[in-house]
Amino acid sequence: MDQSALINSSALTTTSTETRTAEEQAAPPVTPADRVLTVCLAGVPNAGKTALMNGLTGGGFHTANYPGVTVTISRGKSRAELGAEISFVDLPGVHSTVAPTIEEELSCSVIEGRHDSIHPDALIIVVDATQLERHLKFAAFVARQGKPVVVALTMMDLLAKSGQTINSKKLSEALGVAVVPVDGRTGWGVGELMTALRERLTNPFITAAVLAEIPDEPVEAYRRLRAILDASGAVKKSRPLMLAENSLTARIDKVVLHRYAGLPIFFIILGGLFASIFWLAQPFMDFIEWLFKEAGALTLAVLPEGILARFIAEGIIGGVGAVAVFFPQILILFFLMTLLEDSGYLSRGAALVDRPLSALGLHGRSFVPMLSGFACAIPAVLAARTIPSKRERLLTIWIIPLMSCSARLPVYALLLAALLPGAVGKAGLALACIYLASLLTGSLTAGIIGKLFIRKKSDSMLAMEMPLYRRPLIKPTLKITWSRASAYLKRAGAPIIIISSILWMLSNFGLGAQQPKREDGTSAAFITASDLDHSFAAQLGQSLEPVLRPMAVDWRVGVGLISAFAAREVFVSTMAIVFHVADENNEQAQQAGLLDTMREATFANSSQRVFTPSSIIGLMVFFFFSLQCLSTVSVVRAETNSWKMAGLQLLFYTGLGYLLSVAVVQGLRVIGVA
């Protein structure tokens, strides 16, 4: 009796709980119309999430930065023709929920409902139709969290090519969850996906029952999944066979991963990438430079003459121009990288160099950040997120500032022209050597730091999927490139503009007490508009003279070096300002080019030249090592979530640059080079 009563009561309790849960779910099935729903896209890397995001939002998504974990997530609004607005969030891909990378951890925290600021109302699980079992295993993890889910089935074109078919209706019935085939690149199926999503959001009684019951334990999970797939009859050839010997992927891999030809092909592709970054971008860069110069001149002409007009023309427009001029390079780099990524080659590249890079304490995946570092350190530091082990990721970030970024290019161009007048060929060769040297120095630094501080042998994993080759589509690639590049511009732009404004003020204002007496005998205000000779920057430069002397340069170069912390290329424009202003009374010098002026420049009260072969080489050594880029410092801080690494990097590289520069200058002088 007692026992049956007990069972009864427990049964009752269970029933009432169930009812309550159902009521809770039924009461507010959809949130009020005034709140925009948040839907997250989750999936295994290479599932086609970014392409689907593109199809859902029309490419209008932007990359947002979340403090705390500081990992980039894309957010975007649904396209207008898809009905009531939904906010989509593209989560980083997850390979495994065990020992996750920081990207994976972020995605898991959102999916499991542990994230502070992203609380999805529903999730779209993106599943690669050619990798059904593995992707459905991850889908089960998402479904287990109890949030409304729908499955978007991608790569249907590749599936068809391999002679397989999937019946999405049968699959949907077997898994107990809506399954919609889509192609985010062309927009095919996106409307149906939205319909399924809205249906799921308004009907709380649909549950992904079968999918959610699949356990986390992989052996059992895969066994159950295969049983479900086999029983459903949804999949023709449910057991994926090996790729055929004559399949496109097998044939391409035979060549690009070839024992002897693999590496030469890799370097040819990289060489082509670099050549395009520099040569394709050049006309656009010239145009942007011209545009900002004209805009500055126009501002000076239109606005009433005075300090404000000059601030807007030189400080603001000049500052924006300094960033904008590199935009074509960044755009081309991102475009080609997206193209390589979409085609499937990028992961082959990472596999090719994994052995040498891991010998240095890095990882095969370090190659993408290192490559980006040659254009700009900022996207490079961000790209290091895909490196699984923290140690290897930090080591990669540590050496990125050594990669010869494009901001150094105008500096080297100016200094090489001063060093080797008229010898364009030699200067080009020297430049190529500088690039190669920066790669070697980076590798060496990684090796030394890896040996000194990371004695334990690396225990990280590669186990990297190499997706099937696929012809990239140009239009979606362009859209993705644009959203990535504009995110970069926003991120890097603000600090550069602020810093260049501050530097402009430092070089155009000075302490009243330092200014020459006015003609009428009155002294200037405490802080006053000033010429460069008497500005704060000059004072700073002059107070640095004892430090600059061993480098065999004077305070004017010092001002250039300080201003280069806004962005390295600012050095060139600052040199133009300091040397022209200093010789303002000399009409001849003003007319002569900057190079001639620099060549003629001497130390104050002396006939000794400032720019001699030794001091120019010393300056190049300084620029080679020194971390003169506060934007990089701020990005490293954000990415490592501490000032320690960013500060150490700044001090280490700038200190090293200075010491080596002094050593080189003094060494050259000893062996008789002036």
Next chain:
Amino acid sequence: MKLLDAPINTCCRIERLDGPETECRRLLDLGLTPGEEMAVVQAVPFGDPLVVEVRGMRLALRRREAAWIRVL
């Protein structure tokens, strides 16, 4: 036998994974479960990593990772 000793381009069946727990779990999550068929397709320059195929997917595995895999 070890996967490393298996001839290239020959289908073998995974017997078990014999290596560090977390790392093996990641391999299992990738679908390298016992009973599954897999093959070493080719080796890249330096002979490391190996390109393997499992569940219709190509995977780059370091020799160190491949050494944990026992096949029949």
